Every structure is written in C-alpha cells, then in structure tokens.
Amino acid sequence: xxxxxxxxxxxxxxxxxxxxxxxxxxxxxxxxxxxxxxxxxxxxxxxxxxxxxxxxxxxxxxxxxxxxxxxxxxxxxxxxxxxxxxxxxxxxxxxxxxxxxxxxxxxxxxxxxxxxxxxxxxxxxxxxxxxxxxxxxxxxxxxxxxxxxxxxxxxxxxxxxxxxxxxxxxxxxxxxxxxxxxxxxxxxxxxxxxxxxxxxxxxxxxxxxxxxxxxxxxxxxxxxxxxxxxxxxxxxxxxxxxxxxxxxxxxxxxxxxxxxxxxxxxxxxxxxxxxxxxxxxxxxxxxxxxxxxxxxxxxxxxxxxxxxxxxxxxxxxxxxxxxxxxxxxxxxxxxxxxxxxxxxxxxxxxxxxxxxxxxxxxxxxxxxxxxxxxxxxxxxxxxxxxxxxxxx
Numbered sequence: 001x002x003x004x005x006x007x008x009x010x011x012x013x014x015x016x017x018x019x020x021x022x023x024x025x026x027x028x029x030x031x032x033x034x035x036x037x038x039x040x041x042x043x044x045x046x047x048x049x050x051x052x053x054x055x056x057x058x059x060x061x062x063x064x065x066x067x068x069x070x071x072x073x074x075x076x077x078x079x080x081x082x083x084x085x086x087x088x089x090x091x092x093x094x095x096x097x098x099x100x101x102x103x104x105x106x107x108x109x110x111x112x113x114x115x116x117x118x119x120x121x122x123x124x125x126x127x128x129x130x131x132x133x134x135x136x137x138x139x140x141x142x143x144x145x146x147x148x149x150x151x152x153x154x155x156x157x158x159x160x161x162x163x164x165x166x167x168x169x170x171x172x173x174x175x176x177x178x179x180x181x182x183x184x185x186x187x188x189x190x191x192x193x194x195x196x197x198x199x200x201x202x203x204x205x206x207x208x209x210x211x212x213x214x215x216x217x218x219x220x221x222x223x224x225x226x227x228x229x230x231x232x233x234x235x236x237x238x239x240x241x242x243x244x245x246x247x248x249x250x251x252x253x254x255x256x257x258x259x260x261x262x263x264x265x266x267x268x269x270x271x272x273x274x275x276x277x278x279x280x281x282x283x284x285x286x287x288x289x290x291x292x293x294x295x296x297x298x299x300x301x302x303x304x305x306x307x308x309x310x311x312x313x314x315x316x317x318x319x320x321x322x323x324x325x326x327x328x329x330x331x332x333x334x335x336x337x338x339x340x341x342x343x344x345x346x347x348x349x350x351x352x353x354x355x356x357x358x359x360x361x362x363x364x365x366x367x368x369x370x371x372x373x374x375x376x377x378x379x380x381x382x383x384x385x386x387x388x389x390x391x392x
Contacts, residue, residue, distance in 0.1 A: 036378055037361065037362060037365060039359055039360070039361060040359075040360050040361075041357050041358060041359060041360065042356075042357075042358065042360050043354060043355065043356045043357075043358065044354065044355050044358050044360060045351060045353070045354040046351075046352040046353045046354070047349045047350060047351055047352060048280060048284045048287055048288065048349075048350045048352055049347070049348065049349055049350075050278040050279060050280050050281075050284075050328070050347075050348045050350065051278065051279065051345065051346070051347060051348065052276045052277050052278030052279060052328075052330070052345075052346050052348055053276065053277055053343055053344065053345055053346060054274060054275070054276055054298070054332075054340045054341065054342055054343065054344040054346055055274070055275050055276070055277055055342055055343075056242075056269040056270055056271050056273075056274065056275075056342045057269075057270040057271065057272055057273035057274070057275070058237065058239075058269065058270040059242070059267055059268075059269045059270075059342075060236060060237060060239070060267065060268050060269075060270075061264050061267055062087065062088070062233060062235075062236075062264065062265045062266045062267065062268060063254075063255045063261075063262045063263065063264055063265060064088060064090060064230065064231075064233050064252060064254065064262070064263070064265060065227075065230040065254055065255070065256055066090055066095070066227060066230040066231045066254055067090075067251075067252060067253050067254040067257065067258075068090040068091050068094070068231065068251065068252070069090060069091045069249065069250070069251050069252075070088060070089070070090060070246055070247070070248050070249065070250050070251075070252060070265075071089055071090060071091050071248065071249075072086075072088065072089040072248065073087070073088055073244070073246070073247070073248055073265075074086060074087065074088075075087050075241050075244075075266075076241065076244060077241050077242065077243065077244050078240060078241065078242075079240065079241050080238075080239070080240055081235045081238070081239055081240065081241060081268055082235065082238055083235055083236065083237050083238050084234050084235060085234060085235045086232060086233070086234055087233055087234060087235050087241075087265075087266070087268075088232075088233040088246075088265050088266075089231060089232050089233070090231040090232075090252070091231070092228055092231040095224065095227045095228040095230075095231055096228060098224040098227065098228070099221070099224045099225055099228050101224070102217065102220045102221035102223075102224040102225075103221060105217045105220065105221075106214065106217035106218060106220070106221050108217075109210065109213045109214045109216075109217045110214055110217075112210050112213070113207065113210035113211055113213070113214055116203065116206050116207045116210050117207055119203065120200065120203045120204060120207060123196075123200055123203060124200065127193060127196055127197060127200070130189075130193050130196075131190070131193050134186065134189045134190040134193055135190070137186040137189065138183070138186040138187055138190060140186075141179065141182040141183040141185075141186040142183055142186075144179045144182065144183075145176070145179035145180045145182065145183045147179070148172070148175045148176035148178070148179035148180075149176045149179070149180070151172050151175070151176070152169070152172040152173045152175065152176040155168055155169045155172040155173075156169055156172075156173075233265065235268060236268075237268060237270055238270065238272070239268040239269050239270045239271065240268065240269055240271055241266055241267070241268055242267050242268070242269040242342065243266055243267040244265070244266040245263070245264050245265060245266060246263060246264075246265050246266075252265070269342060271338070271342075273331060273332075274331070274332040274337050274338075274340050274342075275311070275329055275330060275331050275332065276294075276296055276308065276329075276330045276332065276346045276348060277327055277328075277329055277330075278327070278328045278329075278330060278346075278348045278350075279318075279325040279326070279327060279328075280325060280326050280327075280328050280350075281323075281324075281325055282317060282324040282325065282326065285313070285317075285326045285328075287352045288310060288313055288326075288328055288350060288352075289310065289313075290310055290311065290312075290313065291309050291310060291311075292309065292310045292350055292351055292352065293307065293308070293309055293350075293351045294307070294308040294309060294310065294330050294348055294349060294350045294351065295307065295308075295348075295349040295351075296308050296330070296332060296340075296346050296347070296348055296349075297346065297347045298340065298344050298345065298346050298347070299344075299345060300339075300341075300344060301339060304339075306332055306334040306336075306337060306339075306340065307332070307333045307334045308330040308331055308332045308333055308334075308348075309330065309331055309333055310328060310329070310330055310350065311329050311330065311331045312328070312329035313326065313328050313329075314326050314327040314328070314329075328350070330348065330350075361375070366389070366391065372388055373388070373389050373390065373391055374386055374387065374388055374389065375387055375389055
C-alpha cells in the first residue's frame with residue numbers, strides 16, 4: 001500500500017497549488033529535480049497489515065461416555081445439527097442386560113427388607129402378648145402368695161392357742177411357700193420377655209442393613225440406566241458437522257475408562273459467528289485497541305472485502321525464531337460472512353486512525369534539509385519557492 005503523508009501547508013501553498021514531484025525518495029539536497037504534481041484534499045488512513053486464519057465461534061469434539069460398536073451415525077460432514085439431536089448410537093445389548101440385572105437385584109433387596117419388617121412386626125406382637133400374660137400371671141401369683149402367707153400366719157397363731165392342728169399348719173405353710181415360688185417364676189418370665197425385647201434390636205439392625213442394601217441396589221440401577229443412556233450421543237449445540245472420525249460398525253473406546261482419552265466421533269462447529277486470528281508484530285501491537293475496524297480478504301474471493309472489528313488482544317506474545325507476535329482476535333461482521341470457512345488464510349488490514357479532507361501529496365515530493373521537511377511550490381509566474389512543511 002502506498003503511504004500518503006499529511007501535508008500541513010501555509011496558505012501560500014494552497015494558492016500556488018503545484019509543487020515538484022521527485023523521482024527518488026526524499027534525501028538531503030539543495031535543488032529540486034523531477035516533475036510537478038497538484039496538491040489534493042482527500043482521506044488518509046493509517047493501517048496495520050497482518051495475516052491470519054478464519055476460525056469458528058466454537059469447535060466441540062464429540063466423544064461417547066460408553067464403549068462399544070457404533071450402530072448409527074445419522075449425520076455426515078457439512079450437515080447442520082440441532083442441539084439435542086441424536087448424532088451417534090452404540091449397540092446397547094450389554095447395557096440393557098445390566099439394567100435388567102440391576103432391576104432384579106433391587107427387587108430382591110426390597111423383598112428381603114419387606115420380609116424383615118414383617119418378621120419384626122410379628123415378633124413385636126407376640127412379645128406384647130407374652131408381656132400381657134406375664135403381667136397377669138405376676139398379679140395373680142402375687143395375690144395368691146399374699147393370701148397364702150396371711151392364712152399360714154393365722155393358722156400358726158391358732159396352733160399356738162391349740163385351736164389348729166399341726167397338720168393344718170403344715171398344709172398352710174406349704175401352700176404359702178408354693179405361692180411364693182409361683183410369684184418368683186412369674187417374675188422370671190417377665191425378665192425373659194425383657195431379654196427378648198433386647199433381642200429385637202438385632203432384628204431392627206437387620207432391617208437397617210436391608211434398607212441400606214436397597215439404596216445400594218437403587219444406585220446400581222441408576223448407574224446401569226445411565227450407562228444405557230450413554231450409548232446414545234446427542235449434540236450439545238446447534239452447529240455443523242465439520243469432521244467425522246468413525247464409521248458404522250467401528251468399535252470405539254470411552255474417554256472415561258481409557259487413559260488415551262477415548263475415541264473422537266466427530267467435531268461440531270458453531271459457525272453463527274466467525275473470527276480471524278491474526279498475528280500482529282510487537283512493533284505494531286501498541287497501536288491495536290478493541291473495536292478497531294478491519295478489512296479482511298481471502299484468496300477464495302480476491303475481489304471481495306469483509307468487514308470486521310477487533311474483539312480480543314492477547315496479553316502474551318509468542319516468540320518464534322526471535323520474532324515476537326501477539327494474537328489479535330477479529331470478529332467478521334459482514335452479512336455474507338458465511339462465505340468464509342474455518343482455516344481459510346486471511347489478509348488483515350486493521351485501521352488505526354483516519355482523517356478526511358486532508359491535504360495530500362506523494363511521498364516523493366518531500367525532501368529533507370538539516371533535519372527538516374521541505375517542498376518546492378510552483379508560483380503563478382512559474383518560479384519555484386522553497387517551503388518548509390510539517391508531515392503527519
């Protein structure tokens with residue numbers, strides 16, 4: 001691109017309108033040579049040129065959590081895919097079998113839990129009945145023991161008064177001792193019932209274990225169902241299939257169980273937004289700011305220019321063979337951006353600054369003398385007048 005320089009001239013230059021055009025680049029000398037050119041007004045733009053490549057908004061490598069044989073691949077390269085669409089399926093026969101086994105194991109665990117609960121209820125009911133009978137027996141034995149003891153004491157008093165025989169006393173005494181023994185036996189029965197109640201804690205603990213087993217089997221079923229669901233792969237985004245790495249009938253590995261990262265099925269790209277990644281030299285990176293306009297061209301459409309804007313500037317440079325560049329991300333904003341494809345090589349022109357209605361002269365019209373810039377202005381009489389100028 002031919003560089004144009006801003007010429008700030010005095011009113012006299014505008015009046016003259018012509019100056020010498022040099023055939024060689026400006027250098028220190030005292031006399032002009034060359035042809036004349038007219039001062040013009042126009043636009044001047046400062047740009048930074050760079051090269052880059054077109055990239056998509058997002059590229060997602062699709063892998064399957066499960067391992068097995070691919071039985072379905074509904075989409076091929078370049079086809080559009082909607083988010084949630086089925087894009088791959090593995091043979092689910094093993095996973096279906098695992099689900100059935102997990103369901104059977106869960107039903108078995110639930111049956112054992114139900115049986116243990118019913119057994120506990122039955123034991124608690126029997127124990128309650130036994131406790132009732134034991135309490136009744138203690139009450140009856142206690143009354144009988146008290147009555148027998150009182151009767152034996154009265155007969156003992158009558159025996160001392162010679163009003164009862166020795167045989168009657170012995171009989172009453174035997175009856176009292178027997179009643180006392182019956183009371184102790186009734187109380188022992190109650191102690192046995194309390195021991196049985198403590199034994200019920202073992203049954204209750206078995207129920208808690210059975211409940212835990214049911215939860216374990218539920219989790220195992222959920223895992224089996226998830227593995228079955230994992231045999232179907234759905235698209236995580238709207239996009240286009242840009243690569244497909246496998247075919248129907250191929251055996252693939254899971255990234256979860258394979259240390260190598262598993263098999264990539266395909267790549268889906270989001271092309272709703274397109275970007276260009278440009279490498280800008282470190283000498284120019286200080287001029288780049290966000291939202292600066294850009295012009296993008298590609299070899300596929302050499303006569304077409306695409307608009308863009310700077311959306312990201314890398315804070316860290318890349319050093320290759322002692323040449324440092326910074327990555328600048330540019331979003332393509334043209335309506336026909338869909339003509340661009342990922343990985344296309346692009347030429348970038350980033351607009352740094354611009355000025356309209358500016359005095360313009362070719363670079364060859366300027367010469368330097370003692371560190372300052374000069375031009376020769378052609379006056380009305382055809383003579384040449386040397387004028388000092390400032391360029392920018």
